[in-house]
Amino acid sequence: MKMNHVTSAAEYVNAERLQELFLELAKINAPSTKEQLVAEYLKEALPKLGFTMEFDKAHENFEGEVGNLIAWREGTDPSIPPLFFSTHMDTVLPTEGLKPVIKDGVIYSDGTTILGADDRAALAAYLEAIQAIIDSGVPHGPIEFILTVNEQPGLVGATYMDYSKAKSKTGYIFDSSGDVGQIILKGPYSSRIWMEVQGKAAHIALNAEEGKSAILIAAEGLAKMRLGEIDDETLANIGIIRGGELTSIIPGSVTIAGEVRSFSKDKLYAQLKQMEEVMQQAAEKNGGKVQVRIEKKYLGFDIPKDDILVKTVEEAAKNIKVNSYLTETLGGADTNVLNENGLTCLTLGLGFQNIHSFRECISIENLVNTGRLTAALIEQWYANHKNSY
Secondary structure, eight states, X not given: OOOOOSSOGGGGOOHHHHHHHHHHHHTSOOBTTOOHHHHHHHHHHHHHXXXXXXXXXXXXXXXXXXXXXXXXXXXXXXXXXXXXXEEESOBSSOOTTOOEEEETTEEEEOSSSOOXXXXXXXXXXXXXXXXXXXXXXXXXXXXXXXXXXXXXXTSHHHHTOOGGGOOOOEEEEEOOSXXXXXXXXXXXXXXXXXXXXXXXXXXXXXXXXXXXXXXXXXXXXXXXXXXXXXXXXXXXXXXXXXEOSOXXXXXXXXXXXXXXXXXXXXXXXXXXXXXXXXXXXXXXHTTOEEEEEEEEXXXXXXXXXXXXXXXXXXXHHHHTTOOOEEEEOSOOOHHHHHHHTTOEEEEEXXXXXXXXXXXXXEEHHHHHHHHHHHHHHHHHHHHHHHHHO
8 A cells, every 4th residue: 555645754764863862872781681771761762752651570580670661652543553663672792881983884883892783773763763753743553662671681571571561462673684674574483402411420530430421421412413404494503511520520410501493393392302312312321311401482483474564564665665575584583472472573674783792783774774664664554554444
């Protein structure tokens, strides 16, 4: 459905103002569980944009400073279904002392901190987009922000969110390294596997014959474990090996931990089973034992290509002359957890690069286009629903 407005809300996105806002937000030091400073900023900023807000108590589950923020803005037309935009308030590492450097249209840090574009760029773009909606005067439905805490360690804030506070059921999350226009339809199932391998401790000089090295048992199991790219839908990794006390002691225990991700729930379980079985076999063969614990991280999601969320992005991107494309990712995002809890949503690209490192950067073009596409989505969402009546 084409929009009827001669001037779109996206045209009111102020590139210079958005850039300044992003740098202001990026400089707020708020790594995971320490998001209070961002929350205080939003307590001032959101009411000025017409939002009411409340925080849940998710942080009480992990000793954080503040809970998830749910903010609501009434639309000009309450008959339109509300639309939410979500992102996270934390960064993976501190941004204290951030010194931004702009070179050839790209924003970097000076190399001594991360930039925090993951995902302060989305937060800044959302705020600017709402200002553009206000300035343009375009009609729109209700808008909700779902802003999570403690996302980086594994979508923890979203996992503990009080979903009764959310009024909307559909929305978008800009949180991917793809350029603006990327539409991620499919996300993975993911689980961690913890294996506590038990041997028998002994001194190498005094009673070595009684020892059964847990590390050697684990090594035998790991050698037979399928790891890396299992197939085009499944990845498996061992990320933690922890054990041993002294170089003179044959280790009696070792902890092995890894993670599996797959678009297929059946393949996820099959891979976890293979990892457990080969470790059990190695333990039995060598007189040891192993205790295995599976920890679900999040469920997968798969949004149909003809869903109104997809169509709205494609139309909104076309309206602002941005090329859209459909894809899938084995990367996790709050999108996984929100979908699992009944909030249907897509992950969209906003173009940050080299995240979680001091080389992190984002182009000004992608930053501005994130704001423009957010405004265009709000406007197109209204048009699609108004024209369907």
